[in-house]
Amino acid sequence: MNYPVWDVPILGSGLVIALIAVFHVMISHFAVGGGLYLPMAEARALKTGRDDWLEFLPKHSKFFLILTGVYGAVSGVGIWFSIGLAAPEATSTLIHNFVFGWAIEWVFFAVELSSAAVYYYTWNRISPKAHLRVGWVYAGASLMTLVIINGILAFMLTPGNAWLAVAGTGQEASRFFQAFFNPTYWPSLFLRVLVCVSLAGVWALVTGSLIDGNKQPELKTDVVRWSVRWLIPSFFLMPLCFLWYIAMVPESRMSLVELGIATIGTGTFSQVTRTVLISVMASATILAVAYLAAYRNPRDFGLGYACAILFLALAATGATEQAREMLRKPYVVGDHMYSNALRKTPVTIDGKKTSEIEKFNSEGYLSETIWASDAERDAWRVADDRSGPKLVLVSDSDSGKAEKPRTPPGAEVLRRGELMFRGQCMACHTMDGYRSMRKLMHGRDAGAIHNILGMLHENAEDSPYRAFMPPLVGTDAEIEALVEYLDREVND
């Protein structure tokens, strides 16, 4: 809570990350898959003596260089920028663990970017053999960047027991390799490589669609059909890898999907499940559409169709990444840190294991916040001592309300409530836009808001919210302040 909160109205900070990240994934996976496509296509053209291919490939590699070298690189930095702002605690945790991993990755990045440039600018300038070798260097370097970042991405969903055993002790980095090769590392790597191969085909269809089918019918037919074939491995292997992946995701994470399956009929708690289904549907459809629209009639295959296929790929990729992110709910680092930076595992402070949740519940979530002045914090402490615990329960609030009219909350209470909201809710919710609190709380009076917050605070075993929301922490007075704040925002 001592980091600033990134307040992005309407979108919310999380959605900003998601938008940048999906854009980045579409390109970065192409950067890896295209790394295989280009040298393989070049080798094939050299072997079969297809000079027309050797005219097409420089065009495709230019498109490739601009897309990956500019948009891929910039959006990658964009992810760093946005996660650092939206989830500083989690980013810090990742850096503390994987700083060495990232250092290696950046070495490969440097090799990747420079070899991509060399590959494009040396077309027809160096011997075909040497040029092809540059292509393979690029392929190797770009694959290595995936091999490394995959470890960190998979870690966030499944840190693994070895790492969790030392989480919060300050010794986390000692389990670097266990954390890196975590339970979902291998299935995730295979899945991503398959996605890379598919996206190489999809993006090649975009440049392929621009070949004039009337002038170069043979080339166009060949490029389009060869590119469509890149979608075939995924179509058959993806389901297997998907099942493997699901098998490695721990029971506790899958409970969210199971809850979704149980409630999809009424549609209540099934966002993740629906996203998974969309991801499966769109992935399965790409090959069919590519076959019908491109493979059967390559000459007629224009940019419109290519964009339609690209749209499906975007839908599949976006849904898959979104599903993976949501599967992690309510954590940002699985079973360790909640989405709002609250740590579930006890933290060692001064050699003593302390649970953040218990500490915040007894001492107050805002007790050490730098966002209030010392005077304010003292005043709040005194006020809490005087009023004592008073978490009123369901029935009480109804009867109590009718008898004595509620006194309007003071400015200080509202300020505390707002700080609670910023610290604990705004990691996922916005007031008016994405996951809007005004919409979610619509129709609830103060008593009803109190009840739902009480449920989140209690975080009971059988609460359906437990599967996807962190516990609400703080003293009773703090939670009451949040109630007042939300009540004023929603009902006034």
Next chain:
Amino acid sequence: MEKSSSPACEWAPLRKVWEFADDRLGLNEWIAFGRKKTVPQHGHTFWYYFGGISMFFFLVQVTTGILLLLYYRPGPEAYDSVRQITYDIEFGWLIRSAHSWSANLMVLAVFVHMFSVFFMKAFRKPREFGWWTGLGLLGVTMVFGFSGYLLPMDELAYFATKVGLEIPGSIPIVGSFAADLARGGPTVDGNTVQRFFTLHVVILPIVFGALLGVHLFLVQRHGNAVPPSEEAKPVAERASIPFFPDFLLKDLAMWLVALNLLAILVSLFPWPLGPQADPLTPAPAGIHPEWYFMSQFQLLKVLGNWFPGTVGEILGIGLFSLGGLIWAVIPLLDRSEENKAMARLGTRIGLVFLGALIVLTVWGYMVV
């Protein structure tokens, strides 16, 4: 017909069934006909699919609409029955969401289809009636949208309908009478729902079906038009693909894409149901009609501000009528590429209309 053209030639029992049906229905003749029929192939063929996509969404509308009819009850219980569909009946949220989203996508696809036809000059002789039936279908589609929007009777539907009826209501003399007739009284209430329901599920489908039949017949009769750029080429250089199976399978591919888009919108952004309409509560801020009525709404609003009173209303309605008239008679004005000046004028009119539509719509959303 040679054997290879029957799709089920390999497996004997299936072949027998095929032959049985073929003898009686002449299926092979149809297939031969479809193979002989061709669709032009050029740089702009992608736009041909929007007619098919519109029809796909229409079929989704028919299917989901019939499903909704099983639980929907017009009249005073309207809101309650929609609430039941949305929250109580299993997958009711999905069916309803599909109906609402597909309606919007259908209107969008129809607009794209119309403008692509316009800019490809596909309304020229002999396709004038295709253009006119198409305009009729667009009109019916928009009335479909307007009448369907009220049926859930939630707050937004209620006030948007109230506001939306101001457009016909502002026509001098007959306007208020027509609006009263549409509402079944001076206010939007149970009577209005009942009327809109009848319109939505009985009258409009009949009209739409008839118009669509004529429209498709004309497309079949005259074939796909080619844009002027393609027409300029010598006949020998123009390419085409067989309607069956090539074009149809590409159509299928586009339908799959449309279905996926629909599925994403439907399941990840389920259509919401607001609180029950209450005529006694004040309208929430920023009430406006659906997006495809926004340009007309905004135009009326702006003219009403500039020229208060009847002058603005008459001006607004006059502009609409003039625009509609020009749009309808364009096939009679822009008749061939030989009259270059007229052809250019036609294209410019199209650009102005498209621009005005977009600007007014965006403007409308910026000021609500």
Next chain:
Amino acid sequence: MTMNETNGPGSTESQEPQDSGAEPLKEASGSQCDCVARRAAMAAGVGVFGAGYAGAIGYPVYRYLSTPVRRAASAAAVTEVSLPEAASMEPGTATMFMFGTRTAILIRHEDEHYTAFDATCTHLGCTVKYEPENKRIFCACHGGVYDPETGDALAGPPPKGLTVYRVENRDGEIVVARM
């Protein structure tokens, strides 16, 4: 429908792309048998794909259509019904109630003991009523008569007696249950 075509231009060329489109699978395959195997694989692929879509669309529609059926089935699975008001019934009167999805009748006799039956006449499904003055259960449709103690068919067209429910008094609360 007329079969004449006006789109002559280009049809001379149409043969060429059709060939490339209609047999896309043959170009790479060497032998006839390879082609047959690929056709079979293709057919299987199309089948699985089609079945997937049919399932994805059909399953929600089936659940949507069958919701009331399933609701009724779970209501019919009711094994007992508690009737709090029954304790205050006047002796010699009857009350109708719903046992799950079925209409049922509860009779409080003069000696204050209760009997309960399914209230659907076994003849043609009319709802029966209790006549205290005649001490009988009577169906007005065709004059069927049942015994208010046992539910047996006594007179008229009913082929068999009414289904009998067990009535228990649990601490002053009347509970009707399946036998």
